[in-house]
Amino acid sequence: MxxxxxxxxxxxxxxxxRLLKHGFRVTVWNRTRSKCQELVEQGASIGETPALVVKKCKYTIAMxxxxxxxLSVVFEKDGVLEQISEGKGYIDMSTVDAETSSKISEAVLKKGGSFVEAPVSGSKKQAEDGQLIILSAGDKALYEVMVPVFDVLGKKSFFLGEVGKGARLKxxxxxxxGSMMNALSEGLCLADRSGLSLQTLLDVLDLGGCANPMFKLKGPAMxxxxxxxxxxxxxxxxxMRLALSLGDEHAVSMPIAAASNxxxxxxxxxxxxxLDFSAVYEVVKGTASGHAA
Ligand SMILES: NC(=O)C1=CN([C@@H]2O[C@H](COP(=O)(O)OP(=O)(O)OC[C@H]3O[C@@H](n4cnc5c(N)ncnc54)[C@H](OP(=O)(O)O)[C@@H]3O)[C@@H](O)[C@H]2O)C=CC1
Ligand SMILES: O=CCCC(=O)O
Structure with a gap:
């Protein structure tokens, strides 16, 4: 494929x-072209524009x-819309709001193409290891075609229904x-200022009811x-901003998310x-301006 x-x-x-390593033929495009080089060395071809990638490939993923x-990669000159047509599928895995996803979906459908939104949970390491969690929604038939791709990228893919549901869940x-990261940052700060060992705090957290892979992975570096x-x-x-806007839309009060934002x-x-989002710890500590990136 x-x-x-x-x-x-x-x-x-x-x-x-990962797709290249698992036998897919991949044609890549990136705004900053130099970033394509490493993929070319792994066997990828380059498409000069998003439109030319779509012209060449039946299925195109965006991240x-x-x-x-x-929006710009779809709607601007040399964008996806110039070449999307019947029989072609566009899969946007970026984290965006439901409105953005719906705009893209409507435009793709109008040209006869099919669309799936598929934002992911999991980060760099999970992407490298094919352990992402894929939150898909949109065209069910296209989703089914993409399952072999999602199986290489992720450990589990959900199909959630109509466009917008994947974006909102993400x-x-x-x-x-994001709120958990702020809570961890405040906890580390409080432990430090009150004379406690930060490593012991992490060890205790990891043994108890609020143990989680994120604290375990990011805590020691923080x-x-x-x-x-x-x-x-x-x-x-x-x-956080997009989630707060979703909260506005549905009149959900989210003071913890607002403070974290x-x-x-x-x-x-x-x-x-x-920097990594765990750098919010510098703000909580009050040392942000002194932190050298
Ligand atoms: N990193 C993570 O842990 C995770 C990230 N995500 C989501 O995945 C998406 C990508 O994240 P990540 O890879 O970390 O982000 P990066 O900042 O590393 O990469 C962003 C990509 O978007 C491109 N880009 C930015 N602006 C434009 C534009 N105007 N036109 C065309 N291309 C553009 C960049 O191109 P260029 O190289 O030219 O700048 C680059 O390819 C985001 O939506 C993020 O929220 C989801 C799960 C985990
Ligand atoms: O959107 C980014 C998610 C990062 C993660 O799940 O670790």
């Missing part, structure tokens, strides 16, 4: 690479930073995750003020946006 892949950031690069990027999950980007903080703040915004204002 030949698959197009648009967007070779942290996630896209790992996912496209782009945010709603603006997802935002709810990331809203919870103690050392190290934030190599797996999930960039700017994207986590985007997801403020902390992520503050971290961005201190230019920590390209």
């Amino acid at each position: 030949e698959v197009g892949f648009l967007g070779l950031g942290i996630m896209g690069k790992a996912m496209a690479s 782009l930073s945010d709603p603006a990027a997802a 935002l709810v999950v990331n809203m919870i995750m 103690i050392e003020s190290k934030y190599p980007p797996a999930f960039p903080l700017k994207h986590q703040q985007k997801d 403020e902390a992520f915004k503050k971290a961005r204002s201190h230019e920590l946006g390209d």
Whole structure:
């Protein structure tokens, strides 16, 4: 199966690479073309534009930073819409809001193509290991065609129904995750200021009812003020913002998410946006301006 892949950031690069390793033919495109080189060395072909990737491939996956990027790759000149047509499928795995996803879906359908949104839970390591959790919605027939691809990328894929359900579920999950990261940061800070061992705090958390892989993975690096980007903080703040907007729409009061969003915004204002989202700890500690990225 030949698959197009648009967007070779942290996630896209790992996912496209995994597809190549599992025997798929992959044609890649990235706005910054130099990022295609590593994939070409692994056997990928390059498409000069998103439109040319879609022209060449029956199925094209996108993994782009945010709603603006997802829309521009579809609607702008040389974009997906110029070549999508009957028999072709477009699968957007970026984390965006339901409105963005619906706009893309409607435009693709109008041209005769089919569309699935399929945002993912899991980060860089899970993408490399094919352990993502895939939250799909949209065209069921296209979803079924993509199952062999999703099986290589993930450990479980859900089909959730109409377009928007995958996008919304992803935002709810990331809203919870972002709030948990702020809670961990406050806990580490409080333990530190009250004379406790941070490693002991992590050990105790890991043995108890709120043990989770995220605290286990990120906690030790946070103690050392190290934030190599797996999930960039700017994207986590985007997801909190989109989740809060969903909360507005449904009149759901979310004071914990709102406070967490403020902390992520503050971290961005201190230019920590390209670090891992665990760098919000620097803001909670009050040391953000002194932290060298
Ligand atoms: N990292 C993670 O742990 C996870 C991320 N996600 C989601 O996956 C998506 C990608 O994340 P990630 O790989 O980490 O992000 P990166 O920031 O590493 O990569 C973003 C990608 O989007 C491209 N891009 C940005 N703006 C535009 C634009 N205007 N036009 C075209 N391309 C654009 C970038 O191109 P260029 O190289 O030219 O900048 C790059 O390919 C996001 O929606 C994120 O929320 C989901 C799960 C986990
Ligand atoms: O959207 C990013 C999710 C990161 C994760 O699930 O670890």
